[in-house]
Amino acid sequence: MAPSGFVGRFFIAVERWSSSVAEHAGQLGLLAWNIGVACVRLRVSKRDILRQLHIIGIQSVMIVLIAAALIGVVTSQQGGYQMQSQIPLYVMGSVVVESVVLEMGPVLTAIVMVGRVGARITAELGTMKVSEQIDALVSVGRDPIEVLAAPRVIAMIISMPLLVAMANLMGITTGMISAQYTLGLGSETFFYGARLFWHSYDLLYSLMKALVFGVSIPLIAVHMGLRTSGGAEGVGRSTTQSVVFMTLTILVIDALFPPLFLN
Amino acid sequence: MSVAGNGSGAAIEYRNVFKAFDLPVLSGVTLSVEPGEMFALFGPSGTGKSVLLKTTIALVTPDRGDVIVGGESVYFGGRDALERIRRMVGFVFQYAALFDSLTVFENVEIGIPEESLKRMRANEVAHRVSESLELVNLDPSQVLGKLPSELSGGMKKRVGIARAIAGRPEILLWDEPTTGLDPVNTAAIERLITQLSDELKVTSLLVTHDIEGGLEMCDRVAMLEGGRLRFCGLPEDFRASKDPVVNAFTDRKAATAALDTLEIT
Numbered sequence: 298m299a300p301s302g303f304v305g306r307f308f309i310a311v312e313r314w315s316s317s318v319a320e321h322a323g324q325l326g327l328l329a330w331n332i333g334v335a336c337v338r339l340r341v342s343k344r345d346i347l348r349q350l351h352i353i354g355i356q357s358v359m360i361v362l363i364a365a366a367l368i369g370v371v372t373s374q375q376g377g378y379q380m381q382s383q384i385p386l387y388v389m390g391s392v393v394v395e396s397v398v399l400e401m402g403p404v405l406t407a408i409v410m411v412g413r414v415g416a417r418i419t420a421e422l423g424t425m426k427v428s429e430q431i432d433a434l435v436s437v438g439r440d441p442i443e444v445l446a447a448p449r450v451i452a453m454i455i456s457m458p459l460l461v462a463m464a465n466l467m468g469i470t471t472g473m474i475s476a477q478y479t480l481g482l483g484s485e486t487f488f489y490g491a492r493l494f495w496h497s498y499d500l501l502y503s504l505m506k507a508l509v510f511g512v513s514i515p516l517i518a519v520h521m522g523l524r525t526s527g528g529a530e531g532v533g534r535s536t537t538q539s540v541v542f543m544t545l546t547i548l549v550i551d552a553l554f555p556p557l558f559l560n
Numbered sequence: 561m562s563v564a565g566n567g568s569g570a571a572i573e574y575r576n577v578f579k580a581f582d583l584p585v586l587s588g589v590t591l592s593v594e595p596g597e598m599f600a601l602f603g604p605s606g607t608g609k610s611v612l613l614k615t616t617i618a619l620v621t622p623d624r625g626d627v628i629v630g631g632e633s634v635y636f637g638g639r640d641a642l643e644r645i646r647r648m649v650g651f652v653f654q655y656a657a658l659f660d661s662l663t664v665f666e667n668v669e670i671g672i673p674e675e676s677l678k679r680m681r682a683n684e685v686a687h688r689v690s691e692s693l694e695l696v697n698l699d700p701s702q703v704l705g706k707l708p709s710e711l712s713g714g715m716k717k718r719v720g721i722a723r724a725i726a727g728r729p730e731i732l733l734w735d736e737p738t739t740g741l742d743p744v745n746t747a748a749i750e751r752l753i754t755q756l757s758d759e760l761k762v763t764s765l766l767v768t769h770d771i772e773g774g775l776e777m778c779d780r781v782a783m784l785e786g787g788r789l790r791f792c793g794l795p796e797d798f799r800a801s802k803d804p805v806v807n808a809f810t811d812r813k814a815a816t817a818a819l820d821t822l823e824i825t
Contacts, residue, residue: 425659428655428657429653429654429655429657430657430658430659430660432614432619432651432653432657433651433653433657433658433659433720433723434659434670435617435618435619435646436617436619436646436649436650436651436653436724437646437670437671437673437723437727438643438646438647438673438674439670439674
């Protein structure tokens with residue numbers, strides 16, 4: 298007999314949610330393993346990786362730099378507004394650099410990449426799935442993991458730290474320029490403040506985050522794309538779920554990073 | 561349940577294949593296709609014809625049962641056996657399933673097994689691709705550099721067939737190859753199926769709704785209904801069958817009458 302009432306429905310929902318999370322986690326683990334095996338067996342074409350590097354990395358540079366430039370300006374201006382006449386202005390250098398390097402650079406770049414690359418991967422593979430192109434690939438003896446998944450994941454792993462490094466640089470530069478024009482803070486004073494609280498580890502922390510995001514985004518995107526079903530509507534549903542899943546994953550990873558790596 | 565063929569030395573043998581998604585689709589299908597034979601599979605929509613075809617190369621995994629291709633088990637023979645089976649089989653998809661981002665040349669080239677590609681020189685690969693396109697009556701010089709989006713529906717189907725035969729398979733599986741085509745293109749594709757089966761000496765298993773075409777082209781035919789084999793035999797026996805479900809597929813009046821009495825999904 299099916300349980301009735303609020304409590305019964307609650308437990309059924311929890312059970313469904315848990316089994317769905319476990320199913321996704323299991324499939325993601327298997328996907329990651331299979332991609333690893335394909336890489337170790339040298340089954341991934343260099344030409345495919347280079348093509349994906351162009352699409353995922355090079356074509357994302359402009360949007361990432363624009364987002365980073367705006368982040369730098371906003372951080373600098375809001376910081377300046379909060380600190381006016383209370384804290385020495387040179388602290389602004391540290392606020393901008395640390396905010397951009399530790400948080401804004403990696404996270405905002407990852408969010409941009411979810412929209413530009415993650416959604417694209419899921420929609421592309423989802424369309425291939427529902428139009429039997431994945432079946433066609435299998436029918437001619439090719440492994441979709443080797444041909445489609447691995448090049449995208451590898452390209453993203455290579456691109457993400459580079460893009461975050463560029464975003465950090467751009468955010469700091471525009472933050473400094475903004476502080477100069479709006480607060481009258483010279484670049485020497487800005488960098489004096491920045492150096493005062495800077496640890497070399499911060500950059501490593503930023504790039505570690507980038508690397509973890511660079512693995513998570515394409516893995517989820519590929520996983521959601523390959524399990525798409527139900528025609529055009531299914532592709533839309535899959536892509537939406539994928540974007541939500543990727544965004545939440547980034548925020549959860551972001552929340553886990555400080556207790557794991559900053560204390 | 562009728563069993564087609566004797567199964568010994570069969571090119572393809574389906575052994576008690578069961579498959580359910582939300583509802584049962586295949587409920588114990590046993591059928592064999594002999595080497596060199598042209599075999600057509602008919603049946604109402606949603607009765608599992610394409611699913612059965614896809615179990616031949618493990619594009620869909622059955623819940624129970626097995627498929628034997630060229631004497632090797634698809635599901636219990638291991639990865640190497642499955643790879644050998646996939647090299648042996650060419651699959652023509654209902655809507656061609658061409659890779660959108662690849663040119664016609666690349667789409668056909670991908671049909672050549674990787675092992676063969678490694679051994680072949682570039683000019684041999686180009687020759688094989690051109691030859692495959694010529695076999696499906698396409699002019700390579702006109703289409704090689706085009707993307708699938710630049711081709712008509714009939715041309716896409718032909719490129720899909722060229723990809724399936726590029727690896728010189730021993731078995732061709734055709735999943736409703738004439739669906740969505742006008743009568744002229746349908747006739748052209750049907751002629752092509754017969755021509756390719758003769759020229760390449762392949763075993764063909766054809767899933768189709770074009771009953772007349774299938775009865776004319778094929779050595780034997782079978783009919784799936786409700787996930788089970790309803791008929792299996794010679795085309796003339798199919799035409800002469802007294803089974804109302806079979807009749808509904810050969811006679812429009814019988815089909816209209818069947819609507820009232822049969823549960824056809």
